[in-house]
Amino acid sequence: VLAPLPIGFAVFMVHLATxxxxxxxxxxxxxxxxxxxYNHHEAWHNH
Incomplete structure (x- = not known):
């Protein structure tokens, strides 16, 4: 029942940080x- 709250908070924090x-x-x-x-090489560089 409480799982959506920490998951949503984690996604929110990832957005704020990045x-x-x-x-x-x-x-x-x-x-x-x-x-x-659009040929953005940063999307897969260093992965």
Whole structure:
């Protein structure tokens, strides 16, 4: 019953921490495809 609260909080914290650095793309289905199309090599560099 309480599981959604810590999960939502974790996602919120990831967004807050990474918005200034990467633009926050924690959903690979949404961020990797456009990065490949627009040739953004940072999307898969060092992974």
């Amino acid at each position: 918005i200034p650095l990467t633009g926050t793309g924690i959903n690979p289905a949404r961020s990797f495809g456009p990065a490949v199309i």
